[in-house]
Amino acid sequence: MTGKLLAIILLVSAVVAGAGMYYLQIYGFYYDVEPKPGQDVMLMTESSEEPAPISYSAFQAIDADSSPIRYRACFETDLTPEQIEETHIAVEDAEPLTAPGWFDCYDAVALADALKSGDAKAFMGAKNIHFGVDRIVAVTNDGKGYVWHVLNNCGEKAYDGTVIGEECPAQPQN
Numbered sequence: 709m710t711g712k713l714l715a716i717i718l719l720v721s722a723v724v725a726g727a728g729m730y731y732l733q734i735y736g737f738y739y740d741v742e743p744k745p746g747q748d749v750m751l752m753t754e755s756s757e758e759p760a761p762i763s764y765s766a767f768q769a770i771d772a773d774s775s776p777i778r779y780r781a782c783f784e785t786d787l788t789p790e791q792i793e794e795t796h797i798a799v800e801d802a803e804p805l806t807a808p809g810w811f812d813c814y815d816a817v818a819l820a821d822a823l824k825s826g827d828a829k830a831f832m833g834a835k836n837i838h839f840g841v842d843r844i845v846a847v848t849n850d851g852k853g854y855v856w857h858v859l860n861n862c863g864e865k866a867y868d869g870t871v872i873g874e875e876c877p878a879q880p881q882n
């Protein structure tokens with residue numbers, strides 16, 4: 709009888725722990741980002757070191773403090789990718805990161821297909837938004853926009869333990 713009781717306790721503990729980890733990964737750490745009109749969607753211009761805002765509407769975003777690359781956002785714009793490309797920095801071979809399934813407006817697979825087919829173009833939103841993390845903004849031909857964060861060269865080196873080098877900014881102290 710004691711063996712059965714111990715097995716049941718272990719099984720129940722494993723199920724509770726698994727459910728808790730699933731919840732924390734998919735829902736627990738995310739929060740809605742409060743929109744800041746005129747500041748949410750900004751792109752790096754070819755003539756400046758600072759990002760400049762573009763016109764947008766219907767902005768939605770989520771983020772998590774547990775990782776600098778969990779930021780995802782969606783918006784709509786009246787600008788076409790070609791209009792944006794005239795003055796802003798394009799990003800080649802951008803790969804959107806996935807978002808939780810409950811964040812309905814952001815579909816990384818469809819966005820990746822649109823980027824490959826040329827129905828969308830990616831642009832540099834901001835460099836080093838956090839240490840070693842860049843913000844990428846993609847806009848489709850039908851005016852839908854998407855934002856995500858990616859590790860840049862300095863971030864990849866910092867997180868895999870490689871010597872960072874002089875071309876990277878100083879790491880912030882914890």
